[in-house]
Amino acid sequence: MHDTVMKETGLRAAGCRNVSPVLNRIGDKWSVLIVMILAAGPRRFNELKREIDGISQRMLTLTLRGLERDGLVSRTVDPTVPPRVTYALTDLGVSLTGPVEALGSWAIEHIGCIRSAQDRFDAAHEAATRGQ
Amino acid sequence: MHDTVMKETGLRAAGCRNVSPVLNRIGDKWSVLIVMILAAGPRRFNELKREIDGISQRMLTLTLRGLERDGLVSRTVDPTVPPRVTYALTDLGVSLTGPVEALGSWAIEHIGCIRSAQDRFDAAHEAATRGQ
């Protein structure tokens, strides 16, 4: 990002290409939740599964694989039997919690505003649709 | 939300219920991009369509409706013929740009780290899969 002059459009386009993959990850159904739980400390597979409640085994595996692939989460296998696999946030994963918490704060702060906007919109839309 | 004592788990669960809808919005394919473009000033429908390049008419309409429903974007119809419809960020929408830019900065800052992690992961995984 050391281009001396960069048009706003160029900056935005470049930003988007970089931001998109991150958004795809944090935008999925479980990633942020898992990152936030792991922010409180490492967990084993079934601890996560119990703690999340609603996630399928499959999605937990898939999401953890994705997070591991992106370098946000580390996976440590304890070669015992039965196996113990521990997941933890990497430094990169920890650094993500900041921005995500910022977004979370915004959401909590404005959720009332959003919900009332939705209600107003739905009411208006329902009124327009009533005649059909 | 007036429980006097709330366990960490409860707090997290409550936070999640509030954050999830927001994540669903900003996690989708186009919302953040549109918000960021509108942050630079109001646009008309086809201006957005041209500027985004790759979005289908359908998705632009759908995404704008969603943003409007959430109170992030305002839609103003100029009752001329042909009609002019102008989209702009609401105050709520403007307030979202802060956290989103924070996330964007994080993404830009760490994208190299992420990509190399992915390459390492893919290389390791490919090696493990080679023998099949």
Add this chain to the structure above:
DNA sequence: CCGGATCCTATCTGATACTG
């Protein structure tokens, strides 16, 4: 110019069953 309606495909997700 704006956008609704329809059709079709790709991807995501969950349920279930099976394995080291």
Add this chain to the structure above:
DNA sequence: CAGTATCAGATAGGATCCGG
């Protein structure tokens, strides 16, 4: 315990045509 494999349903997204 910690996964993998497979199947079926839900959902997102694009292409296209039509209407105000």
